[in-house]
Amino acid sequence: MDRLIRGNDRFVSGTPKTYVYGEKERATLCEEQKPIAAVVACSDSRVAPEIVFDQPLGALFVSRVPGNVAAESTVWAVDLAVDVFEVPLVVVMGHTGCLAVASSMDKGFVSPWIQQHIGPALNAARSKHGNLSLDQLVEENARHAVQRLLLMSTTLRNAVKSERVSVVPAVYDMATGKVSLAEE
Numbered sequence: 001m002d003r004l005i006r007g008n009d010r011f012v013s014g015t016p017k018t019y020v021y022g023e024k025e026r027a028t029l030c031e032e033q034k035p036i037a038a039v040v041a042c043s044d045s046r047v048a049p050e051i052v053f054d055q056p057l058g059a060l061f062v063s064r065v066p067g068n069v070a071a072e073s074t075v076w077a078v079d080l081a082v083d084v085f086e087v088p089l090v091v092v093m094g095h096t097g098c099l100a101v102a103s104s105m106d107k108g109f110v111s112p113w114i115q116q117h118i119g120p121a122l123n124a125a126r127s128k129h130g131n132l133s134l135d136q137l138v139e140e141n142a143r144h145a146v147q148r149l150l151l152m153s154t155t156l157r158n159a160v161k162s163e164r165v166s167v168v169p170a171v172y173d174m175a176t177g178k179v180s181l182a183e184e
């Protein structure tokens with residue numbers, strides 16, 4: 001997580017590293033990949049994890065889906081990252097102003113798919129905490145996706161149990177550029 005936090009600090013301060021991908025670098029990448037983390041993020045065009053965490057190609061194993069939910073493809077990607085590439089960290093990154101989460105609050109575009117994946121978690125959070133702001137719902141949604149991933153993936157569950165992998169919910173603030181952990 002330290003490398004991701006340091007990378008995010010560079011992004012926030014507007015001093016990202018310059019990554020060069022010449023023939024040599026591409027040849028190295030062709031040979032193998034050693035990602036340092038798996039990231040589950042929203043498909044939103046403004047929240048690319050490689051940029052937000054200022055990481056080069058080969059560093060992050062990313063799964064993106066609207067609302068950063070634990071969809072079947074997300075579970076598959078996380079399993080691959082944990083099992084094959086042995087990443088020590090899985091970050092589920094929600095973001096402020098998430099359209100998918102907002103639409104589950106009946107604002108704007110509503111898709112049945114979003115309702116199915118996000119609706120139950122957010123309704124449960126509302127009945128527990130009362131009315132929540134969009135920012136709070138984004139946090140709840142990231143935490144819920146972590147729980148769903150653990151429920152759906154035996155690989156991930158076992159890796160966490162043996163303390164080989166950490167899974168953390170986080171939120172990217174689009175205004176400040178900062179990624180904060182969203183653990184309760």
Ligand SMILES: [Zn+2]
Pocket residue numbers: 042043044066067068095097098099100101
């Ligand atoms: Zn989003």
